[in-house]
Amino acid sequence: MNHAEGLEVSADGLSVVLTSVSSDSHTWNLVVLQLVLEELGHQVHNLGACVPDELMISECLRLRPDLIVVSSVNGHGFHDGLRLIRQVRSRAELAGTPMVIGGKLGIAGPGCDRSRAQLTAAGYGAVFEDGTGLTAFQSYVGRLAIGQAS
Amino acid sequence: MSVPETGSFGDFVARAHRAGTLVVQPRMGVSGPAAMRTGLVATRKATATAVGTITLDSYTRMGDNVNARAALAAGIELNGYPIVAHDPAVTRAVLDGVAGPEFPVQIRHGSPCPEPIVAALIQAGLHATEGGPVSYCLPYSRMPLEDSIPNWARSCDLLADVRATGAEPHVESFGGCMMGQLCPPGLLVALSVLECLFFRQHGIRSVSLSYAQQTNPDQDTEALLALRRLATQWLPDLDWHIVVYTYMGVYPRTPAGATGLLEEAARLAVRAGAARLIVKTVAEGYRIPTFAENVAALETAALAADSCLTIVGDPGDTGIHAEASALIEAVLDLGPDLGAALATAFRRGYLDVPYCLHPDNAGRARSYVDSAGRLQWSSIGSLPIRGVVGPTSSARPTAAGLLAALSYVERRFDNASLEQEYQADSVGSAPDDRDPDPGDRSPAASRPA
Numbered sequence: 340m341n342h343a344e345g346l347e348v349s350a351d352g353l354s355v356v357l358t359s360v361s362s363d364s365h366t367w368n369l370v371v372l373q374l375v376l377e378e379l380g381h382q383v384h385n386l387g388a389c390v391p392d393e394l395m396i397s398e399c400l401r402l403r404p405d406l407i408v409v410s411s412v413n414g415h416g417f418h419d420g421l422r423l424i425r426q427v428r429s430r431a432e433l434a435g436t437p438m439v440i441g442g443k444l445g446i447a448g449p450g451c452d453r454s455r456a457q458l459t460a461a462g463y464g465a466v467f468e469d470g471t472g473l474t475a476f477q478s479y480v481g482r483l484a485i486g487q488a489s
Numbered sequence: 490m491s492v493p494e495t496g497s498f499g500d501f502v503a504r505a506h507r508a509g510t511l512v513v514q515p516r517m518g519v520s521g522p523a524a525m526r527t528g529l530v531a532t533r534k535a536t537a538t539a540v541g542t543i544t545l546d547s548y549t550r551m552g553d554n555v556n557a558r559a560a561l562a563a564g565i566e567l568n569g570y571p572i573v574a575h576d577p578a579v580t581r582a583v584l585d586g587v588a589g590p591e592f593p594v595q596i597r598h599g600s601p602c603p604e605p606i607v608a609a610l611i612q613a614g615l616h617a618t619e620g621g622p623v624s625y626c627l628p629y630s631r632m633p634l635e636d637s638i639p640n641w642a643r644s645c646d647l648l649a650d651v652r653a654t655g656a657e658p659h660v661e662s663f664g665g666c667m668m669g670q671l672c673p674p675g676l677l678v679a680l681s682v683l684e685c686l687f688f689r690q691h692g693i694r695s696v697s698l699s700y701a702q703q704t705n706p707d708q709d710t711e712a713l714l715a716l717r718r719l720a721t722q723w724l725p726d727l728d729w730h731i732v733v734y735t736y737m738g739v740y741p742r743t744p745a746g747a748t749g750l751l752e753e754a755a756r757l758a759v760r761a762g763a764a765r766l767i768v769k770t771v772a773e774g775y776r777i778p779t780f781a782e783n784v785a786a787l788e789t790a791a792l793a794a795d796s797c798l799t800i801v802g803d804p805g806d807t808g809i810h811a812e813a814s815a816l817i818e819a820v821l822d823l824g825p826d827l828g829a830a831l832a833t834a835f836r837r838g839y840l841d842v843p844y845c846l847h848p849d850n851a852g853r854a855r856s857y858v859d860s861a862g863r864l865q866w867s868s869i870g871s872l873p874i875r876g877v878v879g880p881t882s883s884a885r886p887t888a889a890g891l892l893a894a895l896s897y898v899e900r901r902f903d904n905a906s907l908e909q910e911y912q913a914d915s916v917g918s919a920p921d922d923r924d925p926d927p928g929d930r931s932p933a934a935s936r937p938a
C-alpha cells in the first residue's frame with residue numbers, strides 16, 4: 340500500500356509515462372527520474388531514448404496514464420517538446436492528461452520566461468528546467484496524486 | 490604503418506605522436522555554415538596541435554532530415570551541424586582552405602544509421618569519422634543492433650572506397666565511452682578493440698581506439714595500458730592510435746573544477762602514451778560551448794600535456810587486461826563474422842552495458858564507485874568474467890545512490906575548487922579551520938592527485 344503523507348492514493352500510485360523526445364538519446368535522466376517516481380510509489384512506463392512522436396502517442400493511448408513526463412537534455416527539448424504536445428493534445432483521449440516537461444531544454448542554458456510561457460501555453464502543466472531541482476517536481480507529483488485520490 | 494602523406498587523419502596524428510606532441514580536438518558543431526567555418530578557423534589558430542571537428546546535430550544523427558531542414562528554414566539553432574540537410578557544396582565551402590593535410594577535420598556524429606552522413610562527408614572531401622555498430626547504437630538510439638550492424642558495415646565499405654582517391658580513411662571507435670559514465674574499464678577496452686576489428690573486417694586500415702576518463706586516474710592508466718597491449722596484439726596490421734576522451738559523465742560546474750578535470754585528462758593521456766585527446770569545456774555542465782570556450786579548453790589541455798613528463802608509474806594490475814581479454818575472446822569465439830558475433834554476444838549477455846536502457850542490452854550487469862573511487866562491477870549478469878572479477882553485491886540502486894555515483898567526479902573536482910577558493914579567501918587561518926565535507930565518502934580524493 341502506498342500512502343503519501345497519510346492521504347490515500349491508489350495502491351499502485353499514479354500511472355506515469357516517462358519519455359524522451361524523438362531526437363534525444365540521453366537516458367541517465369530517464370533512469371534517475373524513474374527511480375524518483377517509483378520511490379514515491381508510482382508506476383512508471385519508461386519509453387526510453389529517441390521516442391518517435393507516433394510511438395509516444397500510441398503508448399499513451401494504450402496506457403492512458405495519469406501523468407506524462409517528458410525529459411530532454413540535448414538542447415532540442417523546447418522545439419521537440421512543443422511539437423510533441425501539439426500532437427498529444429490533438430487526440431481527444433489525451434486532451435486532458437497532465438503533462439510536464441523538464442531538463443536542459445535549449446542549447447544556450449536555461450530558457451527565458453517567454454519560452455517557459457510558450458510551453459505552458461501549449462499545454463504543459465509545469466516546466467522543470469535544469470537547476471530547479473527535483474523537489475519542485477516531487478511536490479507537483481504529490482499534489483497530483485492527492486488531487487486524483489480525492 | 491606506412492601511410493603516404495596524403496593528408497589522412499591517422500597520418501597527421503602519427504606524426505605528432507612521433508614528435509612527442511599530444512593532438513587535441515574539440516567537440517564543435519553549429520547549424521550555420523558561416524559560423525561552422527569560423528569555429529574551424531578558431532580551432533586551427535589555437536595555440537595547440539589541434540585537429541578540427543564538425544559535430545552533427547541530433548536530428549541528423551537520427552536520420553530525421555525533415556526536422557533538420559525545417560529548423561534550418563525557421564532559423565532555429567541546432568545542437569550541431571546538419572551535414573545531410575546542407576548541400577554538399579555548402580559544406581565544401583565551409584572546409585575550403587581550412588581543412589587540409591595540416592588540419593584534418595573529423596565528422597563526429599552518433600548515428601546508428603550513418604550511411605547518408607558518410608556519403609555527405611565523402612562528398613565534402615572528408616574521410617575521417619567516428620562511431621561503431623555498438624557504441625553508436627546502444628547509447629544513441631533505440632534501433633535494433635540487427636539494423637545498426639549492417640548499417641555500419643555498409644558505411645565502412647563506403648568509406649573504404651575513398652582509398653582509391655589516395656586518402657586513407659580513418660574511423661575512431663566510440664567503444665571506450667559507453668553511456669559516458671559508470672561503465673567499468675574492462676568492458677570499455679574490450680568494446681574499443683572489438684569495434685576496430687569490425688572496422689578492419691570492413692576494409693578500414695586506419696583506426697583509433699578510444700577510452701573515456703573515468704573516476705580514478707590509476708585505474709584509467711591501467712586501462713589505457715591494457716588497451717595498448719590489446720591493440721598491439723589484435724591490430725598488428727593496422728595504423729592505429731589511442732584517443733582519450735576527457736570525462737564524459739556529469740561534469741564539474743565550477744570553472745576551476747572543470748579545468749582541473751580537463752588537465753587531469755591531458756596528463757592521463759600523456760602518461761599513458763595516448764596520441765590524441767578530446768577536450769571538454771567549462772560550459773559542459775550547462776549548454777553547448779562557445780568557440781572561445783572550446784579554444785580555451787584546447788589551449789589549457791595542450792599546456793597541461795606539454796608540462797607533463799611521459800613517465801608512467803606502475804599502476805598495478807587489478808585485472809583490467811584479463812577482463813577485457815576474456816570479453817574479446819568470448820565474442821570472437823562466437824563466429825568469424827564479427828557483426829553477427831557482436832549481436833549474439835549482446836543477446837546472450839556476454840556483453841552487457843550497465844544502466845543502458847536499449848532493448849538489445851540484457852541490463853543485468855551493474856556497476857558502482859568503490860570507496861577508493863574505482864569503478865567496479867556490482868553485478869556481472871552473464872558477462873564471461875566470473876573468473877577475473879571479485880565478489881559482487883546485489884543491492885538495488887536508489888535514486889540518491891545512483892545520483893551520488895553519477896556526481897562522484899563532479900563533486901571531487903568542484904569541492905577541490907571550492908576548497909581552494911576558501912583557502913585563498915582565508916589566508917592565514919589554520920587549515921584545521923576548514924569545514925570538512927561530511928557528504929563526501931572519500932575526503933582523501935577531494936584534491937586531485
Ligand code: B12
Pocket residue numbers: 362363364365366367368371372408409410411412413414415439440441442443444445446447448467469473476516518544545546547550551568569599627628629666668669670737738739740741772773774775776777778895
Ligand atoms: C552523459 C552525457 C552523454 C552520453 C549519454 C548516454 C546516454 N544514453 O544517456 C553521451 C556521450 C552518449 C551523450 C551524447 C550526446 N550529448 Co550529452 N551529455 C552527457 C553529460 C556529460 C551528462 C548527462 C548525464 O548523464 N547527467 C546525469 C543525469 C542524471 O542528469 P540530467 O541528464 O541533467 O537529468 C537530471 C536533470 O536535468 C533533471 N531533469 C531532466 N529531465 C527532466 C524532466 C523533468 C520533468 C524534471 C522534473 C527534471 C528533469 O532531472 C534529471 C535527473 O536528476 C551532459 C553534460 C553534463 N551534465 O555534465 C552532456 C549534455 C547533456 N549532452 C549534450 C549533447 C548536445 C549531446 C549530443 C547531442 C552530442 C553533442 N552535440 O555534443 C549527444 C546526444 C545525441 C542525441 N541524439 O541527442 C549537451 C546538451 C546541450 C544543451 N542542452 O544545451 C550537454 C549538456 C553537454 C554540452 N554542454 O554540450 N551525452
